[in-house]
Amino acid sequence: MVNGLWQDQISLDDRAVHYGDGLFETMRVVDGKIPLLPRHIDRLEEGAARLLFTTDRSQITDMLNAYLQEVPEKSNLTLKLIASRGSSQRGYRPIVGQPATIAIKASTFVSRVNKAQREQGVSARLCNSRLGRSSLLAGLTPLNRLEQVLAQAEWNDPHIFEGLMLDSDDYLVEGTVSNLFFVLAGQLCTPQLIDCGVKGVMREELIEFFTESTGIRPVEGLFKLGALAEAKEVFVCNSSFGAVPLVSCENATWLPGNFVRRAQEHINVLYRCPEV
Amino acid sequence: MVNGLWQDQISLDDRAVHYGDGLFETMRVVDGKIPLLPRHIDRLEEGAARLLFTTDRSQITDMLNAYLQEVPEKSNLTLKLIASRGSSQRGYRPIVGQPATIAIKASTFVSRVNKAQREQGVSARLCNSRLGRSSLLAGLTPLNRLEQVLAQAEWNDPHIFEGLMLDSDDYLVEGTVSNLFFVLAGQLCTPQLIDCGVKGVMREELIEFFTESTGIRPVEGLFKLGALAEAKEVFVCNSSFGAVPLVSCENATWLPGNFVRRAQEHINVLYRCPEV
Numbered sequence: 001m002v003n004g005l006w007q008d009q010i011s012l013d014d015r016a017v018h019y020g021d022g023l024f025e026t027m028r029v030v031d032g033k034i035p036l037l038p039r040h041i042d043r044l045e046e047g048a049a050r051l052l053f054t055t056d057r058s059q060i061t062d063m064l065n066a067y068l069q070e071v072p073e074k075s076n077l078t079l080k081l082i083a084s085r086g087s088s089q090r091g092y093r094p095i096v097g098q099p100a101t102i103a104i105k106a107s108t109f110v111s112r113v114n115k116a117q118r119e120q121g122v123s124a125r126l127c128n129s130r131l132g133r134s135s136l137l138a139g140l141t142p143l144n145r146l147e148q149v150l151a152q153a154e155w156n157d158p159h160i161f162e163g164l165m166l167d168s169d170d171y172l173v174e175g176t177v178s179n180l181f182f183v184l185a186g187q188l189c190t191p192q193l194i195d196c197g198v199k200g201v202m203r204e205e206l207i208e209f210f211t212e213s214t215g216i217r218p219v220e221g222l223f224k225l226g227a228l229a230e231a232k233e234v235f236v237c238n239s240s241f242g243a244v245p246l247v248s249c250e251n252a253t254w255l256p257g258n259f260v261r262r263a264q265e266h267i268n269v270l271y272r273c274p275e276v
Numbered sequence: 277m278v279n280g281l282w283q284d285q286i287s288l289d290d291r292a293v294h295y296g297d298g299l300f301e302t303m304r305v306v307d308g309k310i311p312l313l314p315r316h317i318d319r320l321e322e323g324a325a326r327l328l329f330t331t332d333r334s335q336i337t338d339m340l341n342a343y344l345q346e347v348p349e350k351s352n353l354t355l356k357l358i359a360s361r362g363s364s365q366r367g368y369r370p371i372v373g374q375p376a377t378i379a380i381k382a383s384t385f386v387s388r389v390n391k392a393q394r395e396q397g398v399s400a401r402l403c404n405s406r407l408g409r410s411s412l413l414a415g416l417t418p419l420n421r422l423e424q425v426l427a428q429a430e431w432n433d434p435h436i437f438e439g440l441m442l443d444s445d446d447y448l449v450e451g452t453v454s455n456l457f458f459v460l461a462g463q464l465c466t467p468q469l470i471d472c473g474v475k476g477v478m479r480e481e482l483i484e485f486f487t488e489s490t491g492i493r494p495v496e497g498l499f500k501l502g503a504l505a506e507a508k509e510v511f512v513c514n515s516s517f518g519a520v521p522l523v524s525c526e527n528a529t530w531l532p533g534n535f536v537r538r539a540q541e542h543i544n545v546l547y548r549c550p551e552v
Contacts, residue, residue: 002288009285010293012278012379017286017358019421020296051422052429078366082293085425090354090383092421092452093428103288107366132408132472133444136426144420145295145368146327149361150412152369153328168409168444168471176368195444196408 001067001104010103013087015094020143022084022100023047025201028109028239029077030271032068036239037061039201044083047140052096053085060102067104076109078240082143112161113241118264121247121256122161124175124236126225127151131167133195141198151176162236164228164249167196172223178238179203181218181259182231188218188259189227202237202267209266210259233257242267277343277380286379289363291370296419298360298376299323304385304515305353306547308344312515313337315477320359323416328372329361336378343380352385354516358419388437389517394540397523397532398437400451400512402501403427407443409471417474427452438512440504440525443472448499454514455479457494457535458507464494464535465503478513478543485542486535509533518543 002010015021025040034040041057048055064081068074085094086101113122129151137144151163162175172191174180179200181190188210193199211217228234234246234254243263245256278286291297301316310316317333324331340357344350361370362377389398405427413420427439438451448467450456455476457466464486469475487493504510510522510530519539521532 008288010288012284012286012381014293015425017290017292017360017379018300018356018419019425020419021422021425024294051426080294080366084293090356091428092424093432094425096429103293105288129412130410132410132413134406134408134423135444136405137408137422142422143294143296144422146297146413146418146420147410148368149291149295149297149370150327152367153372156369168411 001063003101004063004066011087014084014101015086015088016082016084016101016143019092020145021051021094022082022143023051023141024083024143025081025141026240027079027081028271029068029074029079029106032074034064034079035270035272036201036205037064039204040081043141043199043201044081047142048083048100050140051085051142052094053098053100055083055100063102063104067106071106073108077106078109079104079106084143109240111241113244117161118244119256121245123159124162124164124246124249125155125160126250127154127163127165127176129154129165131165131173131196133167133169135195138196139193139199148176161244162246166225170224171195172225172227173197175236178236181206181235181237182228183233183257183259184227184231187216189223190218190220191223192220200238202239202242205270206237206243206263206266209263213262228252233259235260235263237263242271277339279377280339280342286377287363290360290377291362291364292358292360292377292419295368296421297327297370298358298419299327299417300359300419301357301417302516303355303357304547305344305350305355305382308350310340310355311546311548312477312481313340315480319417319475319477320357323418324359324376326416327361327418328370329374329376331359331376339378339380343382347382349384353382354385355380355382360419385516387517389520393437394520395532397521399435400438400440400522400525401431401436402526403430403439403441403452405430405441407441407449407472409443409445411471414472415469415475424452437520442501446500447471448501448503449473451512454512457482457511457513458504459509459533459535460503460507463492465499466494466496467499468496476514478515478518481546482513482519482539482542485539489538504528509535511536511539513539518547
């Protein structure tokens with residue numbers, strides 16, 4: 001669906017095609033509802049404002065509802081929304097405030113994590129591909145994803161669940177499709193994502209959950225790889241697979257701990273299902 | 277035209293739309309010919325190899341010929357070619373070696389530079405938007421162009437011809453659509469583009485031209501903004517407008533010099549026209 005019309009093509013003049021000039025949201029649909037919808041729309045609005053184009057919250061909600069209305073089986077879906085700046089004449093210069101072109105497409109949700117992995121944990125690797133530090137785009141979900149594409153091209157071993165990425169100054173950032181949390185001296189920590197990285201909606205949900213339930217806000221800071229080696233517990237999260245303990249990355253190993261269990265319990269309630 | 281078929285839309289599943297997962301070439305057409313075609317195709321092939329997909333040189337040449345055959349007025353065109361990784365299932369991981377999807381579109385060439393500007397020079401500004409250092413993509417023309425889009429959004433004054441960009445470590449890189457040359461102690465210099473930036477085909481053409489005609493290869497190095505203040509002559513170039521002297525950027529001023537005149541003469545011959 002593009003701008004409310006049922007079509008599976010987009011104009012060759014669209015700036016998403018030429019420049020990756022837009023944003024995306026990948027949303028989990030449970031029983032026809034999007035549990036984290038307000039966070040997705042908030043991030044989209046913040047991103048559009050920073051990229052100097054315009055999204056209309058109620059219009060996007062209407063489009064999502066219209067789309068979900070027509071999908072026959074909506075109990076468990078992954079819904080991808082692309083908000084592009086739309087078409088323009090040649091050249092990079094944007095028309096400031098141009099209304100976004102909204103494309104929506106759903107696919108059946110397929111969990112990448114089974115019960116055993118969720119309980120006992122998964123393994124990660126360290127990617128050679130680095131994230132460029134560009135505060136212009138930091139925190140957002142721009143359609144410029146070549147760094148992630150090249151990072152995932154580095155491995156094909158199904159036993160490696162995720163690749164962790166550093167930035168060009170050796171700071172820990174995130175996984176290729178997930179955010180990273182770890183426990184240092186009893187304190188839950190996560191990279192700050194001021195210079196690069198995506199502020200995932202599940203990351204934001206868990207920061208708020210732990211702040212409210214423990215009274216202590218997780219530390220968002222600058223961490224190098226050594227911090228992970230010292231961590232007592234490590235987990236990755238996103239809105240699709242929830243939260244999963246990491247038990248190894250290269251030579252470091254960890255055991256699942258209490259923080260990931262509490263995150264998993266919270267996500268189970270959020271997604272109204274015994275198992276995410 | 278997409279993969280040889282006359283169409284002005286592209287699949288919503290194309291990875292150019294989702295990830296900017298591809299490369300582009302913007303080519304000047306003069307009298308039905310593309311003077312710098314071998315350099316464009318070389319860069320495209322190098323880029324595709326680094327991004328782990330496949331382009332077919334003879335197939336692309338055939339498509340360009342077929343396209344130009346059908347264009348009624350081909351004396352002066354700008355031709356944009358997009359080589360995307362094509363469609364795929366959801367997820368960043370690419371199928372290594374996937375053949376590219378090739379989209380081609382021409383527009384009438386409109387010179388951004390008039391005779392007076394070419395002779396007397398133009399003004400530039402320094403952009404606040406910085407280029408993230410990512411050796412993964414350095415030198416290439418990836419479809420990830422949001423940094424350039426945001427840089428060009430910074431100004432709209434028609435008296436400012438170009439915006440110069442620094443990287444996140446304060447090194448000089450390039451203009452938003454051009455490469456930068458300057459003369460330090462009699463020696464022609466240009467940023468090395470190992471950490472970011474586009475190795476423009478006109479930059480490569482001029483490096484080769486000056487190397488062959490003077491016996492001295494221009495210096496490709498790391499330069500900070502102070503180098504420009506000390507420069508005796510500065511010019512920008514690309515395959516569209518050729519080479520144009522810069523006479524000011526913020527508080528620094530320069531006069532057009534011998535190097536840009538020799539570059540302009542060379543480009544006039546290359547483009548077989550009295551004035552590029």
